Amino acid sequence: MLTADFTLIHARELVCITSTPTDSKPWRGSDLSSLGIISDGALAARGGRIIWVGRTDELTRHVQPTSNPTEIDATGRVVTPGLVDAHTHPVFPAARADEFALRAAGKTYQEIAQAGGGIANSVSRTHSASTPDLERLARQVADRMLAGGTTTAEAKSGYGLNRDDELRMLRVIRSINEHHAIEWVPTAMPAHEVPAEFRSNPDLYVTLVMEEILPAIAAAGLAEFNDVFCEAGVFNRSQSQQIQTRARELGFGLKFHADELSDQGGAELAAAMGAISADHLVYISESGIAAMAKSETIAVMLPGTAYYLDLPRRPPVRRMIESGLAVALATDCNPGSNMTESMPLAMNQACVLYKMSPAEALVAATWNAACAIGRADRIGALAPGRQCDLVVWAVGDHRELAYHYGVNLAVAVIKKGRVVRS
Amino acid sequence: MLTADFTLIHARELVCITSTPTDSKPWRGSDLSSLGIISDGALAARGGRIIWVGRTDELTRHVQPTSNPTEIDATGRVVTPGLVDAHTHPVFPAARADEFALRAAGKTYQEIAQAGGGIANSVSRTHSASTPDLERLARQVADRMLAGGTTTAEAKSGYGLNRDDELRMLRVIRSINEHHAIEWVPTAMPAHEVPAEFRSNPDLYVTLVMEEILPAIAAAGLAEFNDVFCEAGVFNRSQSQQIQTRARELGFGLKFHADELSDQGGAELAAAMGAISADHLVYISESGIAAMAKSETIAVMLPGTAYYLDLPRRPPVRRMIESGLAVALATDCNPGSNMTESMPLAMNQACVLYKMSPAEALVAATWNAACAIGRADRIGALAPGRQCDLVVWAVGDHRELAYHYGVNLAVAVIKKGRVVRS
Numbered sequence: 001m002l003t004a005d006f007t008l009i010h011a012r013e014l015v016c017i018t019s020t021p022t023d024s025k026p027w028r029g030s031d032l033s034s035l036g037i038i039s040d041g042a043l044a045a046r047g048g049r050i051i052w053v054g055r056t057d058e059l060t061r062h063v064q065p066t067s068n069p070t071e072i073d074a075t076g077r078v079v080t081p082g083l084v085d086a087h088t089h090p091v092f093p094a095a096r097a098d099e100f101a102l103r104a105a106g107k108t109y110q111e112i113a114q115a116g117g118g119i120a121n122s123v124s125r126t127h128s129a130s131t132p133d134l135e136r137l138a139r140q141v142a143d144r145m146l147a148g149g150t151t152t153a154e155a156k157s158g159y160g161l162n163r164d165d166e167l168r169m170l171r172v173i174r175s176i177n178e179h180h181a182i183e184w185v186p187t188a189m190p191a192h193e194v195p196a197e198f199r200s201n202p203d204l205y206v207t208l209v210m211e212e213i214l215p216a217i218a219a220a221g222l223a224e225f226n227d228v229f230c231e232a233g234v235f236n237r238s239q240s241q242q243i244q245t246r247a248r249e250l251g252f253g254l255k256f257h258a259d260e261l262s263d264q265g266g267a268e269l270a271a272a273m274g275a276i277s278a279d280h281l282v283y284i285s286e287s288g289i290a291a292m293a294k295s296e297t298i299a300v301m302l303p304g305t306a307y308y309l310d311l312p313r314r315p316p317v318r319r320m321i322e323s324g325l326a327v328a329l330a331t332d333c334n335p336g337s338n339m340t341e342s343m344p345l346a347m348n349q350a351c352v353l354y355k356m357s358p359a360e361a362l363v364a365a366t367w368n369a370a371c372a373i374g375r376a377d378r379i380g381a382l383a384p385g386r387q388c389d390l391v392v393w394a395v396g397d398h399r400e401l402a403y404h405y406g407v408n409l410a411v412a413v414i415k416k417g418r419v420v421r422s
Numbered sequence: 423m424l425t426a427d428f429t430l431i432h433a434r435e436l437v438c439i440t441s442t443p444t445d446s447k448p449w450r451g452s453d454l455s456s457l458g459i460i461s462d463g464a465l466a467a468r469g470g471r472i473i474w475v476g477r478t479d480e481l482t483r484h485v486q487p488t489s490n491p492t493e494i495d496a497t498g499r500v501v502t503p504g505l506v507d508a509h510t511h512p513v514f515p516a517a518r519a520d521e522f523a524l525r526a527a528g529k530t531y532q533e534i535a536q537a538g539g540g541i542a543n544s545v546s547r548t549h550s551a552s553t554p555d556l557e558r559l560a561r562q563v564a565d566r567m568l569a570g571g572t573t574t575a576e577a578k579s580g581y582g583l584n585r586d587d588e589l590r591m592l593r594v595i596r597s598i599n600e601h602h603a604i605e606w607v608p609t610a611m612p613a614h615e616v617p618a619e620f621r622s623n624p625d626l627y628v629t630l631v632m633e634e635i636l637p638a639i640a641a642a643g644l645a646e647f648n649d650v651f652c653e654a655g656v657f658n659r660s661q662s663q664q665i666q667t668r669a670r671e672l673g674f675g676l677k678f679h680a681d682e683l684s685d686q687g688g689a690e691l692a693a694a695m696g697a698i699s700a701d702h703l704v705y706i707s708e709s710g711i712a713a714m715a716k717s718e719t720i721a722v723m724l725p726g727t728a729y730y731l732d733l734p735r736r737p738p739v740r741r742m743i744e745s746g747l748a749v750a751l752a753t754d755c756n757p758g759s760n761m762t763e764s765m766p767l768a769m770n771q772a773c774v775l776y777k778m779s780p781a782e783a784l785v786a787a788t789w790n791a792a793c794a795i796g797r798a799d800r801i802g803a804l805a806p807g808r809q810c811d812l813v814v815w816a817v818g819d820h821r822e823l824a825y826h827y828g829v830n831l832a833v834a835v836i837k838k839g840r841v842v843r844s
Contacts, residue, residue, distance in 0.1 A: 095817070097780070097822045097824075101773075101821050104777050104779050104780065148828075148829065307774065310775065339825055339827065342828035351523075352730060352732055355527070357523055358519070396517075397519050403518075403522040404517065404761045405762050406764035406767035407566045407570060
C-alpha cells in the first residue's frame with residue numbers, strides 16, 4: 001500500500017503522455033498513436049512526486065492518504081502534465097508597444113532594429129533598470145505563465161550584452177527560481193545581439209563573449225545552456241560556431257536561434273554541434289531538415305513569433321515531422337517579437353498556422369519541451385517517479401486546449417504536488 | 423456640486439474615446455487624431471451613469487461622494503470603456519474541437535460543412551439540447567466575455583433553424599440579459615444556414631423564415647436585428663434580399679454576413695438596404711468598398727475568424743479605412759470558426775493581420791462597435807450621461823492592450839457602476 005499526501009480523482013481524461021518514465025526520448029515522426037489517456041483517471045503523489053496513476057476505481061486498492069492530504073476532484077475535466085515552455089526571454093525592463101504600433105504601420109522587425117529599436121532597445125533599458133525593477137517585472141511574467149498552466153519554462157538572459165548585466169539577468173532568473181512556484185531553466189545568451197559599441201567590429205564582441213562573459217557565467221554556475229542568435233546581421237555561422245565551441249568547453253548545453261529570418265544553415269550547425277535544440281527554424285532548408293533528422297537536436301517551434309511578426313513564410317513543420325524530427329513548442333515570450341506568456345495560445349497557433357494536430361501540439365508542449373530543456377528525467381509526463389506538476393483544465397476533451405483559445409481555461413495548477421493557482 | 427456613488431481616480435490614461443456624448447457618429451477615415459485620453463484621469467458616476475470625467479486633482483471641486491461609495495484607485499493603470507463585441511454566436515450546445523482537428527489535418531471549413539459538420543453540426547445538437555444546458559453553457563461564455571473586459575456583446579440565434587428552436591435560443595439570450603451582469607444585444611439569425619431537410623429546395627426555407635419564423639420572433643419581441651448569411655451555398659443575394667426586406671417590414675434592424683468566403687456583392691447589398699452593419703467582408707470588392715463608403719453601414723471585421731480558418735486572403739482593411747468606411751471589431755465567438763470570447767485578442771489580431779493601429783483597434787472595439795449594434799447613445803465612450811461601463815487594465819499605455827496578448831490583463835470590470843469582476 002502506498003501513502004499519498006496528494007490525490008486527484010475522476011479526471012475525465014488524465015493525459016499521461018507517456019507511461020514509461022525511464023524512456024527519455026522525445027516523440028518523433030507522424031505516427032503519434034497515443035497520449036496515454038486514462039478515462040476517469042486518478043493520480044497520487046507524495047513529497048511532490050507522483051507515486052501512482054490509474055483509474056479512479058482502483059485508487060483505494062493501491063493508495064491510502066496521509067492525515068491531511070490535498071484532494072482534487074477533477075470530475076468532467078481534462079488533466080495534463082504542467083505545460084513546459086521551451087524558449088522564453090522573460091527578464092526585460094519594459095514593454096515595447098511602440099514597436100508593435102510601428103509594425104502595424106508596416107515596418108518590419110529588421111527595419112525597426114536598424115532604427116535603434118529591437119533587442120538593442122531592451123538592452124539599453126536593461127543597463128539602466130534597477131535589479132528590483134527587473135525582478136518585479138519578471139515575477140509578473142512568472143505569475144502569468146503559471147496562471148496559464150506553464151509550470152516550467154526555459155529562461156534566457158541576452159538583454160545585458162556585457163558581463164555584469166548578463167550576470168544580473170541570470171541572477172534575476174535564479175531569484176525567481178528560489179522565490180516563485182514556477183521553475184525557470186536558465187540559459188545564457190550574451191550572443192543575442194551585437195552591442196552598439198561593437199557594431200564596427202563584431203569579432204571583438206565575439207572574443208569578449210568567449211573570453212570574459214561566458215567564463216564568468218560558468219564560474220558563477222548561473223546557466224545550464226548557452227544560446228546564440230545565428231542570423232544575417234547578428235552572428236554569422238562561423239561566429240556562432242566559435243562561441244558555441246567555447247560554450248561547450250565550459251560545460252554548457254547548446255541552443256541556437258536558427259534560421260529565424262533567413263536560411264543561415266543554422267539547423268545544420270546545431271545538429272553538427274550536438275545542440276539540445278535549434279529554435280525558430282522558419283527558413284529551415286531541406287538540408288537542415290535532413291541534418292536534424294539524423295541528430296538528437298530538437299526543433300523548438302515558435303509559431304507565435306512568426307504570427308506576431310507576420311512573417312511571409314511558414315516553416316515546413318509537417319515535412320519536418322514526417323522527416324522524423326522531434327518537435328517541441330514554446331512561446332518565445334519576449335517584449336519585442338511575441339509578447340505573450342501563454343502556452344495554450346502557442347498550441348492553438350501550432351495547429352492553425354503549422355497544421356500540427358491538437359495531440360501533437362500537446363506532446364510538443366509537455367514531453368518534447370521537457371526533452372528540449374534537459375528535463376526529460378523529471379517532468380513533461382504523468383508517471384510514477386516524476387514530479388507532480390499538472391494542470392486541471394475546464395474542458396472535457398484534450399483537443400479543446402488548442403481549440404478554445406485566448407481565454408484561460410486552467411482551473412488549477414499544481415507544482416510539486418502543491419496547488420499554486422486555482 | 424455633483425454627488426457620486428462611484429469614483430475612480432489616478433488613471434494613468436483615462437481613455438474616453440470621445441468627449442461629445444451627443445455625437446453618435448462612428449469614427450471613419452485614417453485620421454484618427456485623438457482617443458480623448460486624460461492623464462491622471464478621474465471619473466464619477468451615480469446610479470450607473472457617468473456624471474463627470476476630468477483630472478484627478480479637479481475631482482473634489484466638482485464631485486462629493488455619497489455615504490458608501492465604490493472607490494477605485496487606478497494608479498498606473500489604463501482605464502477604457504467596457505469593450506463591445508459587435509458579432510457573436512454565444513449560444514451553442516457543444517464544442518466542435520473535432521472539426522478544429524480536421525482543419526489542422528488540412529480540411530477546409532467548406533469541406534467539413536459538406537460532410538455534415540459546420541453549422542449543421544451545432545444545429546442538430548441544438549435541437550436535442552435541453553434549455554437549461556444551453557443556458558448553463560451560455561452563462562460560461564458570458565462569464566469569459568466579462569472576465570476579458572467585454573461588457574456588451576451582440577448575440578445571435580441561428581443554430582435553431584426552425585421557429586421553436588430559434589425562439590428558444592433567443593430566450594436563452596434574454597435570460598442571460600436578465601440574470602447576468604453582461605448585456606447581450608439580441609439578433610435573430612434563422613437564415614444562418616439552409617436546414618438539411620430543405621437542401622433540395624432552399625426557397626421553401628426562405629419562405630418559412632419570412633412567413634413563420636421572423637414574424638414569431640417579432641411578435642415575441644425577442645430580437646432587435648436580423649442577420650443573413652449571404653454566401654455561395656448558403657443564401658444567395660436574391661434570397662438574402664427577400665429575407666431582409668421582410669425583416670425590415672417587421673421592424674428589425676439589418677445585419678449581414680457578407681463576402682466572408684467569396685465575393686457575393688454582400689457589401690453592396692447591405693449598403694443598399696441601409697443595414698446597420700455588414701460583417702466579415704474578407705472578400706469585399708472595390709465596388710463593395712465604394713458602396714459602403716457612401717452609406718451609414720458599418721464594416722464589422724472579424725480577424726479572429728480569418729486567422730482561425732486560415733483563410734488565404736486578407737480583407738483590404740487599410741483600403742477600407744482610407745476610403746472612409748467605419749470599421750468595428752468583433753470576435754465572432756462561435757464553436758466552429760472562432761472559439762474565443764476575447765476582444766483584446768481580436769484587437770491584437772486586427773493589428774497583426776489587418777495592420778490597424780492599436781488606437782484604431784481600440785476605437786473599433788468600443789465606440790464603433792457600440793455604433794454597429796445600436797448602442798451609440800449609451801456605451802462605447804466615457805462621458806457624462808453615458809453608462810458607467812469600464813475596464814481597469816494592468817498596463818500603463820493603451821497600446822499594450824493589443825500588444826500584450828493571450829493573457830487576461832483586465833484587473834477590474836465595471837458594469838453600470840458596479841464592479842462585476844476584479
